[in-house]
Amino acid sequence: MMTPTVAKTSIPMRPVLTICLLVAASLIASKATAETGSRPNFVVIFADDLGYGDLSCYGATKIRTPHLDKLAAEGFRSTDFFVPGNVCSPSRASLLTGRYPMRCGFPVARNEAHPKYNKYGLLPEELTIPELLKPAGYRSLMVGKWHLGMEIEGSHPMDAGFDEHLGIPSNYEPKRGENYDTLYRGKAVEARNVACEALTKRYTDEVVEFIGRQNDDPFFIYVSHHIVHTPLKPRKDFSGASEKGKYGDFVQELDHSTGRIMKAIRDAGVDENTLVVFTSDNGPTGPGSAGKMSGGKYGTMEGGHRVPGIFRWPGVIPANQVSDTTLTTMDLLPLFCHLAGLDVPADRKIDGQDIGDILQGDSVESPHPFLYYYNGTNLQAVREGRWKLHLPRTIEDQPFWNRNAKRKKGFITLAEPALFDLEADLGEKTNVAASHPEVVTRLRKQADLIRLELGDVRIQGKDQRPINLTEPQVR
Secondary structure, three states: OOOOOOOOEOOOOHHHOOHHHHHHHHHHHHHHHHHHOOOOEEEEEEEOOOOOOOOHHHOOOOOOOHHHHHHHHOOEEEEEEEOOOOOHHHHHHHHHHOOOHHHHOOOOOOOOOOHHHOOOOOOOOOOOHHHHHHHHOOEEEEEEEOOOOOOOOOOOOOOOOOOEEEEEOOOOOHHHOOOOOOEEEOOEEEEOOOOHHHHHHHHHHHHHHHHHOOOOOOEEEEEEOOOOOOOOOOOHHHOOOOOOHHHHHHHHHHHHHHHHHHHHHHHOOOHHHEEEEEEEOOOOOOOOOOOOOOOOOOOOOHHHHEEEEEEEOOOOOOOOEEEOOOEEHHHHHHHHHHHOOEOOOOOOOOOOOOOHHHHOOOOOOOOOOOEEEEEOOEEEEEEEOOEEEEOOEOHHHOOHHHOOHHHOOOOOOEOOOEEEEOOOOOOOOOOOHHHOHHHHHHHHHHHHHHHHHHOEOOEOOOOOOOOOOOOOOOO
């Protein structure tokens, strides 16, 4: 197990939380901390639409990312890091809850300007990382893009457990509604008509200031960047900085922001007590790179779901680790709970696992025997180790974002199952189903089992939270 460990504190469930219970739990956690040592800080830096091959430590040659490269060199770099959503909203819901998007009721992307989504937000019944950490004395900050229904009662970052918040509701696009460029501090307007170029610096300034005033209290920070989602508008200081146009310039601004955050952690004297995680919400769009993989955002090829994954904690996570053990963003919630001395919720299925022993180099065995690739509400692939089975599908099964065949992000229709050996064929080019019928049969049976549990386009799973939408796959 990853060290240091602290005494366990039970967590009250969100639907029955009261001020008295929270105060009592906080006092218990504080006492445990005093007796067993300080709890680590957690910083999650979440890029937007950043591809697996867009950092120099993952093979990029025309983009320079020295701060992120250093982060990787000083810790653990995953080459098999899975995000369960291939578009923005589901991946965010899954990271914060430790659950597959279908399980937590948020499998499709929302659009703030479309009346269809007026009641579609992160459900109050879901428990999030900041809510779970709060009883252990953690103060939490969220900056950046929310995209989980900020305007909906009960779905705001402050309703989801964050103590402080600075950000915009969704993507920086006029089609996202009149508040697409409105910056909020909590539930109040901080500024209107904010330029996209100004956002990254404002978010980074906020993080730096927050770290500087935490004193000895443990903290959790969720930095949800807009980089490199369109529009590609890096700050003037980074214009022309890369050899890959505005896209590369934007990535280098992301790297610079990471460097500033790391400096703030060192300046605050908490470097050796802070776990920093860097990853992306899904694979890349047009100018981005998925490395040797096929596909990207919007599809269930590896390029849509396999993203950079970097973990750094000096003295706890050994440096210079490069690992092909399968991990996922859902693992963050149980990992953080364990390190904070908290039990994960016992009243619901948490799909993530505590990966501390893997990060420390004590194990190479993945805690995920199977991975499930949903596109919206459609189960499209099942993976078991090296084997990945793409399942039959029709155009009607697809979510609205993947019905445009011009995107070429994977199979739009598929009449028969297609099996790929990812160890030999990471690009998913050669269908080996005919050579391994027993693997096809086994994975089809697993697909049938998970459909019963998590659902599918026309199936309501027994452990699938109802989706607050009519015809979720259609816009």
